[in-house]
Amino acid sequence: MAKYAMILNYKNCINCKACEVACKEENGIELGAKAHRIWVGTYEIEGKYPFLSIPSSTFYPSQCQHCANAPCEEVCPTHATYYDKNGVVQIDAQKCILCSYCMVACPYDARYVDTRTMSVDKCNFCSDTRLARGLKTTACQATCPTKVRIFGDMEDPNSEVSHILRTKEHFTLKAGIGTEPRLFYIK
Amino acid sequence: MEVEISRRRFLQGSVALSIVATSSTFGGTKPQDNTHMPANAYGITKTSTGGIEIPTLCEVCVNKCALLARVEKGVVTKLDPNPLFPKSKNMLCPRGNAGIQALYDPDRLKYPLIRSGEKGSGKFRRASWAEVNTYLQEKIVTILDEEKDNRSSFLFCAGEGMAEHTFKTFYQLFGSSNWLNHASLCLQTVVSAYGVTLGAYPFADLQNAQYVIMAGANRAEAIVTPDSTELFKKTQGRGAKLVYIDPRFTNTAAKADMWLPIKPGTDLAFVLALTYVVIQEKMYNLAYVETYFSDFEAYEEHILSHEYTPEWAENITGISAKQIREIAREFMLYAPKAIYYPGRRSTFSQSDFQLRRAMALFQALSGGIDTKGGLIFGKNLPLAEHEVSSPIYAQAKSRAIARKKNVKKGESGYEDCAIISGGGSWIGWRNRFLEGKMPYPVRGAFVYKHNPVLNMPNSAKSIEMLKKMDLVVVIDTMPSDTAMYADVILPECTYLERTDPVVSFAGAEPSIAQRNKVVDPMFESKPVREILNDLSHMISKPLFDVTKKYDEDVQAAIEESSEEEVYADFDISKAFEHSQEEANQAAVAKYAGAYETLCTKGVFYPEMERRFKAINANEFQYYPENEKAYSVQNGKPKTASGKIECKLSTMAEQGVDAMPTWHEAFAFSVPEGKFRLITGRHAQFTQSGTANNAMLRDLMDENYLWINASVAKKMKIRFGDTVEVSGKVGKTRLKAYPTEKIGHEVVFFVHGFGSESSALTLAYRQGANDNALIEDIIEPVYGSSIMHETNVEIKKV
Numbered sequence: 001m002a003k004y005a006m007i008l009n010y011k012n013c014i015n016c017k018a019c020e021v022a023c024k025e026e027n028g029i030e031l032g033a034k035a036h037r038i039w040v041g042t043y044e045i046e047g048k049y050p051f052l053s054i055p056s057s058t059f060y061p062s063q064c065q066h067c068a069n070a071p072c073e074e075v076c077p078t079h080a081t082y083y084d085k086n087g088v089v090q091i092d093a094q095k096c097i098l099c100s101y102c103m104v105a106c107p108y109d110a111r112y113v114d115t116r117t118m119s120v121d122k123c124n125f126c127s128d129t130r131l132a133r134g135l136k137t138t139a140c141q142a143t144c145p146t147k148v149r150i151f152g153d154m155e156d157p158n159s160e161v162s163h164i165l166r167t168k169e170h171f172t173l174k175a176g177i178g179t180e181p182r183l184f185y186i187k
Numbered sequence: 188m189e190v191e192i193s194r195r196r197f198l199q200g201s202v203a204l205s206i207v208a209t210s211s212t213f214g215g216t217k218p219q220d221n222t223h224m225p226a227n228a229y230g231i232t233k234t235s236t237g238g239i240e241i242p243t244l245c246e247v248c249v250n251k252c253a254l255l256a257r258v259e260k261g262v263v264t265k266l267d268p269n270p271l272f273p274k275s276k277n278m279l280c281p282r283g284n285a286g287i288q289a290l291y292d293p294d295r296l297k298y299p300l301i302r303s304g305e306k307g308s309g310k311f312r313r314a315s316w317a318e319v320n321t322y323l324q325e326k327i328v329t330i331l332d333e334e335k336d337n338r339s340s341f342l343f344c345a346g347e348g349m350a351e352h353t354f355k356t357f358y359q360l361f362g363s364s365n366w367l368n369h370a371s372l373c374l375q376t377v378v379s380a381y382g383v384t385l386g387a388y389p390f391a392d393l394q395n396a397q398y399v400i401m402a403g404a405n406r407a408e409a410i411v412t413p414d415s416t417e418l419f420k421k422t423q424g425r426g427a428k429l430v431y432i433d434p435r436f437t438n439t440a441a442k443a444d445m446w447l448p449i450k451p452g453t454d455l456a457f458v459l460a461l462t463y464v465v466i467q468e469k470m471y472n473l474a475y476v477e478t479y480f481s482d483f484e485a486y487e488e489h490i491l492s493h494e495y496t497p498e499w500a501e502n503i504t505g506i507s508a509k510q511i512r513e514i515a516r517e518f519m520l521y522a523p524k525a526i527y528y529p530g531r532r533s534t535f536s537q538s539d540f541q542l543r544r545a546m547a548l549f550q551a552l553s554g555g556i557d558t559k560g561g562l563i564f565g566k567n568l569p570l571a572e573h574e575v576s577s578p579i580y581a582q583a584k585s586r587a588i589a590r591k592k593n594v595k596k597g598e599s600g601y602e603d604c605a606i607i608s609g610g611g612s613w614i615g616w617r618n619r620f621l622e623g624k625m626p627y628p629v630r631g632a633f634v635y636k637h638n639p640v641l642n643m644p645n646s647a648k649s650i651e652m653l654k655k656m657d658l659v660v661v662i663d664t665m666p667s668d669t670a671m672y673a674d675v676i677l678p679e680c681t682y683l684e685r686t687d688p689v690v691s692f693a694g695a696e697p698s699i700a701q702r703n704k705v706v707d708p709m710f711e712s713k714p715v716r717e718i719l720n721d722l723s724h725m726i727s728k729p730l731f732d733v734t735k736k737y738d739e740d741v742q743a744a745i746e747e748s749s750e751e752e753v754y755a756d757f758d759i760s761k762a763f764e765h766s767q768e769e770a771n772q773a774a775v776a777k778y779a780g781a782y783e784t785l786c787t788k789g790v791f792y793p794e795m796e797r798r799f800k801a802i803n804a805n806e807f808q809y810y811p812e813n814e815k816a817y818s819v820q821n822g823k824p825k826t827a828s829g830k831i832e833c834k835l836s837t838m839a840e841q842g843v844d845a846m847p848t849w850h851e852a853f854a855f856s857v858p859e860g861k862f863r864l865i866t867g868r869h870a871q872f873t874q875s876g877t878a879n880n881a882m883l884r885d886l887m888d889e890n891y892l893w894i895n896a897s898v899a900k901k902m903k904i905r906f907g908d909t910v911e912v913s914g915k916v917g918k919t920r921l922k923a924y925p926t927e928k929i930g931h932e933v934v935f936f937v938h939g940f941g942s943e944s945s946a947l948t949l950a951y952r953q954g955a956n957d958n959a960l961i962e963d964i965i966e967p968v969y970g971s972s973i974m975h976e977t978n979v980e981i982k983k984v
Contacts, residue, residue: 012420014407015438016870017886021284024882026265031885045436049895049927050448050505054423057441137804142267145278145410146419147805160803 002086002153004066004125005161005182006138007170012146013059015040019140019149026129026139029121035112037123038063038140061148063140064089064110064123065173065181072102072111080119086153087182088127093119107174108181125151154182242269242789244690244702246682247282247289248873249347250412251690253789254279254286256683256705263287263683263705271790271799273696273809275412281871285882289681290709294879294948295664296678297710306654309671309945316711319675320725326658326674328729330630336582336737338362340630342656344613345369346637349687349702350715354635354662357719360759361730362580365587365629370610371971372643374531379608379969380543381529384832385556386825387564390694391526392817393417393427395560398521400514402432402454404530407439409868411531413694418442428521430514432457432506434865435893435935436928448930450855451863451975452536453504457511458527458545459849460500463490464515465552472522472554479551479823481830486548489846503854522553524560532868534971537964538853545847551831556824559817564825566816567693568792570774578756581738587625588616590841600626604970605841612970613643614963617652631658635715636679640668641875641942644961644972645916662715665879666946677722679715680708687714689771689785695815698792699778701771701785720763727759843968861978862894862934864914866957869937878942878950889954891924893935894981899925904983912936914960914979921955923983934981 023029023038030036041060046053070089073081080095081102096119103111103120114121125131126138135142141149152161161184164170169187172180238259245252245266253272257265266286270277289295299319304310314322327341334340343358344367345351351368358366370378378388393399394417406415419442421427431443432454440446449457465471466487476483497508497515518525527550529543536542555561588611590602601624603615617639619625632653639649646668653659653672661673664681687702708714713721731754734741744753755761765773775781775791784791792798792809800808824831839845857863871886872878892910904910904923911920912934919941929935940954964973 009420011423011425014415014419014442014870016280016407016410018279018281018284020886021281021882022267022279024885025284025287031881045927047927048897049436049930052436052440052446052927054441054443054446057436059438059441139265139267141805142277143279143284144805145280145412145416147278147416150803150805152804 001155003155003182004086004088005152005154005165005184006066006125006141007150007161007164007184007186008061009148009150009186010059010061011186012148013040013061014146015042015059016145018143018145019061022139022143023123026126030114030116033112033115037121062108062110062173063183065108065179065183066123066125068180068182069178071105071107071179075101075105077101084127086127088125089122090124090127091120091122093117093121096120107177107179238264240267241703241705242271242787243683243705244349244687244700244789245279245283245286246348246702247286247877248410250275250410251349251692251700251702252279252283252412253700254283255789258705261706263290269789270801270807271788271795272700273413273698273792274692274694274700276416277805277807278412278416280410281886282873282877282880282883285877285880286683288880288882289664289877290683290706292665292879292881294666294946295681295712296666296670296676297712298678299711300673300676300678302674306674307650307672311676316713316721319677320722323660323675323722324725324729327631327726328733330657331730331733332736334628334630336580336734337627338580338583339364339585339587340628341365342367342616342629342632343635344632344637344639345635346642347373348636349690351635352688353716353719354633356575356762357723357759358633359577360575360723360762362578362583364583364585365616366609366611367613367616368610369637369642370608371613371615371969373533375608375610375969375971376534376539376966377530377543379606380540381547383826383835383838384544384547385551385562386827389529389556389562390565391528392560392563392695393421393526395817396427396524396526397560398428398430398518398525399528400430400432400518400526401439401443401528402449402457402530403535404528404532405433405437405439405867406528407442408437408870409532410870428517434930434933435867437867438870440928447506447510450503450505451865451933452538452853453855454535455538455542455545455847455853456495456500456503456849457506458542458549459490459493459495459847460497460504460508460511461515461518462545462549462552463495464497464512465519465549466490468516470516470519471552475554475556475822476552479556479829479831481828481832482834486833486846489848493849495849503849519553522561523555523558525553525555526550526561529562533974534966535973535975536853537966537973537976538850539966539971539973540968541844541847548831548833548847551824554822556831557818557820557822563695563817564819565694566697566819568691568697568699568778570689570691570699571777573770573773575762576756580734581740582734584627586611587627587629588612588619597624599624602970603965603967605838605843605968608969612965613639614645614972615965615970617643617648618963620652620655621648630656631660632656633660633662634669634673635662636664638667638669638875640672641939641956641958643963644958644974644977645963646956646958647917648963662718664712665876666944667875668942668944671944671946677718678710678712679718680712684708684712685714686767686771688767689774695817696792696809697816698790698809699775699781699785700790703786703789714767716763716767720760723759723763727757728754730759731757838968857932857978861980863932863975864912864957864960864977864979865933865935865975866938866961867935869939872937872939875939875942878939878953879947881949884949884953889922890937890940891922892955892981893924893926893929895929895931895933896925896927898931899923902981902983904981909984911982911984912955912960912979913982914962914977916962917959919955919959920984934979
């Protein structure tokens with residue numbers, strides 16, 4: 001039993017997409033689709049050349065936020081979406097009927113259709129791949145050149161994530177809507 | 188005329204091989220006890236699913252990051268970073284992750300191929316290794332017989348890679364003097380400029396720098412380890428200020444504290460103005476200058492008398508005088524923990540060599556040399572080298588293109604540039620070949636891991652050169668555009684299928700690393716060492732017979748001793764008699780336990796067990812802080828004189844400015860209605876080498892033309908519209924990306940796309956090839972190819 005969380009030192013992100021490739025290689029993500037488990041969010045730069053806003057081009061690495069109060073779980077009619085014992089929001093592809101309610105409900109746009117299994121897919125913290133092998137890091141964390149991500153158990157007071165949450169200012173995405181994400185961004 | 192012949196005559200010195208003479212040297216060291224390695228030390232480990240993780244080194248780009256390859260049931264299923272390597276610091280970029288796709292690319296070269304259609308038609312027939320080696324033997328013997336044993340009738344050229352040296356050994360023993368490599372297409376000017384000024388091409392201690400000027404080096408996209416990993420954890424108010432200078436707003440600009448768009452090719456004026464400020468305001472490190480500068484007074488006088496003021500530079504560069512003053516002052520304030528980042532890669536403009544010199548001198552003025560937080564020389568863990576004697580072929584002519592006293596421009600064999608470097612001037616050589624200005628016929632080429640069709644300006648000329656050669660032999664893993672013009676293709680296995688020469692990586696935290704074979708070569712591919720071993724066994728004796736026919740020295744020597752004895756000196760295959768594993772073992776024999784550690788962990792450095800520690804799941808200590816080699820000679824430059832060289836009188840004799848000087852011709856200008864084309868790297872692609880990688884193509888499947896949004900609007904060009912880009916040497920088409928991130932007179936697209944090889948089924952005709960447009964303008968000092976002086980027209984299709 002654990003309460004898995006991820007901390008994102010997002011200011012380190014250089015948008016190289018190593019995380020995206022590592023995720024695809026590790027988890028066998030379908031190629032050719034626009035949507036996949038993780039991505040780096042970018043925005044159109046503000047300003048007119050040569051007066052451009054550097055902060056407007058900040059990179060926001062993102063993925064399923066593993067909400068403790070997940071709208072996708074709430075709306076799933078077949079309980080294909082569920083919380084596992086470690087607080088990870090999981091999908092049972094067998095139960096999924098592709099009604100896509102979860103895709104609409106997710107405030108983070110974290111879900112997409114895998115056309116091979118004909119089910120909705122999303123990040124599962126490498127539960128069935130790396131964690132199942134006994135590894136302690138997700139593929140995206142391990143590979144990151146600038147070490148954006150830190151994964152761990154926030155239930156364990158001695159874990160690195162617990163330590164960072166105690167010592168560094170952080171925020172969650174769309175905090176006001178009550179989803180209680182387990183992804184924390186360091187200010 | 189009687190000449191006394193001695194067999195010693197044939198031995199023109201020796202070639203460093205990194206191999207041992209006898210196997211008795213092996214096995215002499217007792218394997219070190221590694222049981223005290225920390226629990227988190229990585230290496231060959233069994234995975235919980237019955238697989239195995241094998242430590243090796245990446246070769247998707249130049250960096251050589253350490254990785255662990257997971258193998259399950261004989262299949263490589265995942266590449267993860269190997270945290271043990273101080274250079275790559277527990278990271279693997281998108282390309283490194285996608286290396287599996289290079290191994291399992293359905294389009295990779297699988298079998299030896301012999302051309303069966305017109306040259307360039309892409310038609311080949313499959314041959315066995317025995318057949319292809321026999322074929323090559325006949326062709327090479329015929330050419331050398333016709334050319335009376337002029338071994339220089341063959342050109343040898345290579346791209347960067349850990350086995351480049353193995354291929355070069357083959358070239359040296361073959362006896363040609365025509366060698367070309369990637370240097371003049373890449374970092375020749377920067378390496379040489381720092382070399383002649385500071386005595387070495389230094390490392391940047393970005394981990395400790397507090398102020399960094401980065402110009403012409405896009406480290407968030409053109410990833411260099413450890414630089415990219417260290418810098419971007421610290422910028423934007425988190426420990427280091429990054430001043431980034433680039434005509435484009437890149438991902439590095441997005442991570443910078445200040446972005447200054449500069450007019451392309453005018454960086455020299457910017458650096459000269461910075462220098463003017465610190466000299467005029469006497470902000471430089473007086474003690475360092477007094478101790479270590481040679482000809483400082485001359486440089487001071489040079490800078491001041493030319494009035495390289497910030498106001499002067501403002502007009503040229505487009506960067507305000509106020510900002511130039513601020514940057515100069517801030518740099519000196521933070522010095523010696525301040526770095527003007529040397530950069531790497533291509534030559535941008537004709538002033539490139541002088542630009543890099545000016546950068547090195549500016550850095551030295553701060554005293555930030557061989558010191559923590561500045562530019563450092565680092566330490567090296569030397570490897571044992573074994574040498575093999577290389578014979579002299581009396582009939583072999585000297586290098587076809589050279590700067591010779593009596594040869595004037597336009598005459599046979601003339602060279603455009605002032606200084607000939609080891610790697611030569613690629614486009615100079617190619618252009619002389621096409622102009623028919625070779626002093627003798629060069630009829631064949633061996634091309635290893637190199638793609639001249641796409642990797643250098645004016646693709647059409649490279650194609651023409653390959654077409655004119657009687658025998659082009661390409662050794663590669665992929666059917667590149669260059670391979671399409673081959674007569675014979677020899678399939679090399681990928682980096683995950685071979686053990687390569689062990690390499691020592693210098694730096695503040697030096698280490699040795701080894702690429703270990705992860706899986707057996709697929710299909711009929713082989714490591715280049717085996718390819719050359721087999722080929723040299725096939726051709727060595729028949730080629731000696733050609734030598735015997737034309738070489739009077741050899742004939743006399745045979746009379747004196749015996750043919751067998753003389754042949755021993757001419758036997759090419761002797762360079763490859765040991766396996767790579769044996770060679771590596773000998774190279775590191777002096778370090779106790781090193782070879783075993785390299786095989787099981789991929790990385791070795793002395794006292795690794797004590798020094799290596801996990802800090803957290805992401806970060807590791809390699810050397811304790813007080814054991815890092817930030818300073819190896821107390822700031823003293825590594826030049827022969829022990830001084831920073833302001834003035835290069837010997838180069839002046841070759842017509843090169845003795846001190847960095849601005850010339851009016853360097854100014855940026857674009858005729859009305861045209862644009863300056865600039866090119867560059869991308870975090871998800873390594874030149875044309877990754878163009879067919881399915882995983883990377885999933886991130887970006889074609890390149891786009893960056894064009895200023897306002898300009899595009901006027902031209903009615905919208906995102907995704909196809910545009911035709913045309914210049915003096917060619918034209919191409921690609922899609923448009925109107926953006927504010929580039930200036931009005933400049934357009935950009937990323938290098939490495941637009942392959943015309945139909946055998947690359949994914950990359951074929953996706954996007955555009957920049958070198959179809961870039962003019963072959965030669966940099967005057969080292970003959971490098973200038974990448975950013977081509978103007979183009981844009982037309983909506």
